[in-house]
Amino acid sequence: MISTNTWLNIIGYAVTKVIIYTKDFCSYCTKAKALFNRKNIPFEEINITGNSSLKEEMIQKSNGMKTLPQIFINNVHIGGCDDLYRLYESGQLKL
DSSP states (O other): OOOHHHHHTTTTSOOOOEEEEEOTTOHHHHHHHHHHHHTTOOOEEEEOTTOHHHHHHHHHHTTTOOSSOEEEETTEEEESHHHHHHHHHTTSSOO
């Protein structure tokens, strides 16, 4: 989950760049993408299915997280699908 200090670095800024690491047949990936689609927010999807170098890239960028999806907003790692919805439903993330 995103730390308070990290979150303070992106609060108040428009969501300008979203990157989602995904894999095939991942229901959490589908749910995360659906939220951005509903809000008409474009995102870059990086599908790591069968690609070990992309998986390693994701693990490195997300500080060791291996679960999917891994979501980055404005180049800040916010975590996975549950973290995304928690931030959105609490009003901390304005989409």
